[in-house]
Amino acid sequence: MISINFPFYGAVIIILWIMGLLLLGISYKQKSFFKVSMLLFFIGWIVIIGFVIQLWSFLDRPPMKTLGETRLWYAAFLPLIGFLSYERWKYKWLLAYTITMATLFLVINLLNPEAYSKTLMPALQSPWFIPHVLVYLISYAVLTASSVVAVKGWYDNYHKKFEIKSLKLADNLVYIGFSFLTLGLLFGALWAKEAWGHYWTWDPKEVWAFLTWMGYLMYIHYRHFHTQKTTQALGILAFAFVLLLGCWFGVNYLPVANTSVHTYTNY
C-alpha cells in the first residue's frame, strides 16, 4: 500500500524552489547561474507532479475535492505557466513570481494539514468533476500570473519606468486565463443542470464566480478601448484578482458558506 507523506515531499520541493529563486536572483549579475536555477525549478516541478499522481492513486479518486487539494494543483500548474511565459516573454520576474506563489501555496498546505479522505460524495461522482475543477485551476494559475503585472506595473510607474509591453503580457495571460475561466463557468452550469436541476442558482460560489468573470471582462474591454491608459487598467486587473481570491477561498470562510452546495470540506 502506498503511504503518503506530504510534509517530506512538500519540504523537498520548497527547498529546491527556494534555492532556485536565490540562484535566479544571482543570475541577474552572473548569467551562468540561470540554467541551474531553471534546472532546480524543473526538478521541483517533476516532484510535485509525481506527488499529485501518487495522491490520486492513494485516494482512489480525483484529488480535487478539498481546498488543500485544489491548492496542490494550483502549485503544480503555476510553474508550468511560468516556464511557458518565460519561453515567450523572457521575463525573469514573471518566472520568479509563479514559482514564489507556488511555493507559498505549498507552505500554506503544510501549515493547514487536512485529513486524507478517500470518500467522494455522490454529488461529485460525475464526469464533469475533473474538467470543471481542472479548467478552473488552470485559469486561476494563469490569471495569478497576470496579477503580478499589476504589482510590477505600480512599482514601475512609481519609478517612472513603466513599459507598455508588460501590459501586453497581461493581455496575453488574461485572454488565455479568461478563456479557461469561461469554460469553467460553462462546465459548472452544464453540470449543475444534471446534478441540481438548474444551471444557475446564484449560490454564493456562483455569485463570486460571476463577479470574478465580470472583473476580468471589464479589464478586457477597458484594454480594448483605452490602450494607453495604463494605471486604470492595472487597477482593474488588481481588483479582478481580489474577486478571484474571494471566489476561491472567501466563500468557504463566509458565514453563508454552509448554505452553499459548493463547500465540501468536512473530515
Next chain:
Amino acid sequence: MSENQQKIQRNFWEKPWGYVESFLIGTGLIFVGFSIEYFVPNAVENSLVFPYNTIFLVGYIFLLFLLYKKDDSNPLINWFTKVPATISSIFLLTLLVMLMGIIPQVPTKNFWVQRLGLNHMTSNWAFLCIVFQLLTCLGFVTIKRIAQFKWNNTGFILNHLGLFLILAIGFIGRGDMQRLRVTTNEGQLSRMGVDENKNQVELPFGLFLKSFTIDQYPPKLALVNLNTGDVANKQSENLYLIEKGGQYTFDHLEVTVDNHLPSAGKIGSKYEAVNEEGSPPAAFIRVKNNENDSILKGWISCGSYRYPYEYIKINDAYAIVMTIPEIKRYRSEIEIVIPNEPVINTLLEVNKPFNYRGWKIYQLDYDEKKGKWSKKSVLELVKDPWLPFIYVGVFMMTLGAVFMFWTGNKITNKD
C-alpha cells in the same frame, strides 16, 4: 478605436458619449428601477410566461435590428455600441451582484432592504433594468459585427451572441420554468408536489417509490483531540476506512480491528450483529501504545439516530472514535404512473436524472436524520422548455472561449 493622447474639449452630451454620460445613464436607470420597485415590488412569480415572453423577445430583437438599420448615427444607438456603455453596465451589474452576495436573499424585517428589493435582487426592477442595458449593448454590437460580414469577427460574434442568448433567454424564459419538489415514501404513490412558492401543485404524472437505497462507505477510524473535537495528527494518514483484521497506525498508537459489524446492537457489554432499523456499525479494537506498551481493548460505535455512540479514551486528551459512515451512493427505484398507460420503471440517482415528456426527474434528497434507513426520498421535477436555446448559447460561448484562447495566444511583444 484607440484613444487620442490629446484631451479633446468636449461638451456634455456631445457625441460620442463618454464615461460620465454612461454612468449617468446607468445610475439613472438603476434609480428609476428602485423607484418602481418601491411602489410596485416585483417578484419572480410575475415573470412573463409563454406566449407573452416569446412575443417580447422576438419584438425586442426585431426592434434592435430596425433601430440599428434605420438610425445608427443616433447618439443613443451609437453609445450602445461603444465600450463606455459596456463597461458602465458591467460595472453597475457587478455592484448589484455584490449586494446580492452580501445581503441574504431571504425575507427580512428591514424596511429598506425589503422595499427596495435588495433581498430578491434577480427579480428587482433595478437589476432587470441594468441587465436590459447590458443586453442592448450586446445586441447592438453583435448586429454591428454581423453586418460587417467578415470571417475574422467569428470569435467576437460567438462570444457576444452566445452571452446575449443566455442572458435574454435566462431572464425572459424563466416564467416558463417549473420546479416541483416531491417527497415520496417507500411503497406509496405521490401525486402532489410543492413549487418554489410553497404551493401544492398536482404532478403531471404519478410517482411510485418502489425502494430507496443508500450505499455507504465503511465507517472510519480516527484519533480525535477531545479538547478541540477535531481529528488529530493530520500531518500523516489519520483516517482509515475500517476493515475487519485491519491494522492501522496513529503516531505511536497501533490499532487492530478484531471485529467489524456493519450493523450491530449492544447486548450486555458486547455488540452483536443485529439487523434492525437504526442499528449502527460497531467494531472491536485493540490499541497498543508503543510508548508504554499498554494495550486497551473495547467496542466502538458511531451510533445512529436511535443509539448512542461509544469510543475508547486513550488519555484525557485523545480518543479513538468511529466516524459516521459517509454516503457513497443513493438511489430511488421509481415507477412513473399514467392512467391507461403502462408504468415506466426507472432508477434515479444524483447526477443521473430521468427525462420524461419534457420533464426531468432528479434525485434530490432523503431523510438525513435516518440516513441509510430513510424510507423517504425527495425528488424534483423540472420543466425547462427554453433550455435548448440556453444550450445553443453555451455552445457558442464554448467555441468563443476557444477563439479567445487562440487570440490571446497570438499576443506577443512583437506587436
